[in-house]
Amino acid sequence: MRRIDSKLPLVGTTIFTTMSALATEYNAINLGQGFPDFPMDKSLTSLVNAAMENDFNQYAPMPGLPALREAIAEKVLLCYGTLINPGTEVTITPGGTYAIYTALTTILNKGDEVIVLEPAYDSYVPNILVNGAKPVLVPLDPSNFSINWDAVRNAVSPATRAIIINSPHNPTGAILREEDIIQLTHLVEEHDLFIISDEVYEHLIFDGRPHLSMLKYPRLLQRSFVCFSFGKVYHCTGWKMGYCIAPEAMMKEFRKVHQFNCFSCHTPSQVALASYLKNPSAYLELGSFLQKKRDHFTDLMSTTRFNLLPSYGSYFICASYGRISDESAAEFAIRLTKETGVATIPVSAFYQDGFDGKLLRFCFAKKESTLETAVAKLQKI
Template sequence: MNRIILHEITKHYMDGLKIESKLPNVGTTIFTVMSALAHEYDAINLSQGYPDFEMPEPLVRLTSQAMERGFNQYSPMAGWMPLRESIASKIQDLYGVVVNPDSEITITPGGTYAIYTAFTSVLRAGDEVIVFEPAYDSYIPNIEVNGAVAIRIPLQFPSYQIDWEEVKARITPRTRMIALNSPHNPTGSVLREEDIAQLRHLVQQHNLLIMSDEVYEHLIYDHEPHRSILRYPDLRERAFVCFSFGKVYHCTGWKMGYCVAPPAFTVEFRKVHQFNCFSCYTPAQVALGEYLKDKHAYRSIAQFYQQKRDYFGILMKQTRFKPLPSRGSYFQLYHFDHFSSESDREFSIRLTKEHGVACIPVSAFYQEGIDNGVVRFCFAKKQETLEKAVERLVKI
């Protein structure tokens, strides 16, 4: 009875308040919508980006051992030092760069958290941030909740490359930062050397900061190098570079990531971090610190996922879908507009309900819903999952 009365009093009190949303244009994400539909219609879920296979067994064992050994309390705010040291060794091994694990690496509860904290550390009301669309859905809300403005620039279709002439035209005295994502979600495109050259010129000319989302760092194919911002000293000195453990070690539910940034940037990053999260799950940090000592743990990932990408591509040749190139991430885009006049959202919903396969309409990655008749499939699935999905897709 008391609970009911309290609820009614609270409701009455809240009814008299006006709460002005800081994110008035944000609703339920398309990922939640499509995953819920997949569950409702018992569809094969190739929409949301997560594997349906187990994480590496040695990493499971190391995590269990960490708990058994008593590593169950708070870790340091910046992260477990042996893990930060392992990350620094990995960066030096891959990119030939020396990073200070004490002053330049912060462990975070996921890559998305790292991105939000990077934005929040430096953006002020009225600042402008260049964002390339289609864009990962957290960028623009992260920018706007800080009172800043997202300057949206579409990637060139169908190559999904950056139009640097348009970037130059959109820079103003208020431009504070450029947000980059390579390998790119949702398109699978990657930065090339010509992109890096253009970027270097612009950030120097206009004194811009960089937020570089590199959560698919190890998922890059066809012998392409990953052009991490960390490779380039002049870019690295003005960048927050964000990574994810969940994406590369098949443990998205862990929500573990990290941010690499220059010492002065890291100081500001940790000011926000310490009052938002403070510390991350200790057993996983202890396990990852040990696991990363084996170079094979990260050097084998690209081959593992390229085999999945290639196998899915072979299977999809049986269907009417037409692929766009995917050079990174664990996503593959496909055209459908040559056999259906539906919007990509209508098509994705019908595909889920009538054919039992869930995907993501790429228009969801544009604020204005630009629809090029393309959908995104996630191929981070077991072989049998991909086979069952294509068995259904061939019937369309």
């Protein structure tokens, strides 16, 4: 048999798959993988059913259903005060991760470099490597996961093509500040860089803080691929529906890649989402809905020996277990699943070198009863 020369020789099964399988094996409560265990809005599922019954079951246009792209443009204007062209600057994708991959594939050539801020969502580095490019890893400040812009500037080389930005941040719940926007603007303009902006948690943001989207800043938007997820917004992660927004010339190239990969996305879902987006409260109220879950989980966890770090957005909050064990995060997460019955994700998995800050990531996007049962188990440690 002819041998496959792997493009990802160092990549194995993701930590999310590993920990979820372990949770199933030991019948543990899964606070690891980022998916809700509560139902999505029945009216949205009804809209999908109606779309199928009304025979919207054939291919949608390659860029996405026009009505959905128009609804997205209206949402962008409402949220960020920015006019975008739904015909030429929006493409519907099968999830946010796909949008990120396609954006990177659009711009990268062999030998290019991309700045990645760690800890980082696990798809970024493989996406870069499979395109023959090099990830240049810059650690966030481990005390509060802020961006060290001096370190970022020092990481730029003549080969640097782009920087990946993620806010609200997975796995830490950190968010961009206005100072970060200023620094980012100087950096990308000085070195003529693209921005891949992962904003899948755009509406999962807490404490009255604003989401500083690339869509708000014309100087940043003109060089950005901004990637979003309907799954995170509407509690339907299994739908794998998202979209990308970029300037027309950049989107033209993005669609060249997209049309020969996915081509088009699930039509009934697009029909339903186009209608559902006409109700802004469904996404504008999401932050307060998830904040209540974060606060409930934080209150519950105060009775344990874990120390929670601040989380300003996303599904996630990180916790130190230094008062419990000096094991590695991976070892402790596995033992916690087997012996306590609660599955988490070791934050060390979000670093390419496995840097171990003795932190676990918890997903609090769960029913209150799920969180209460999980913390009751954690209280026994």
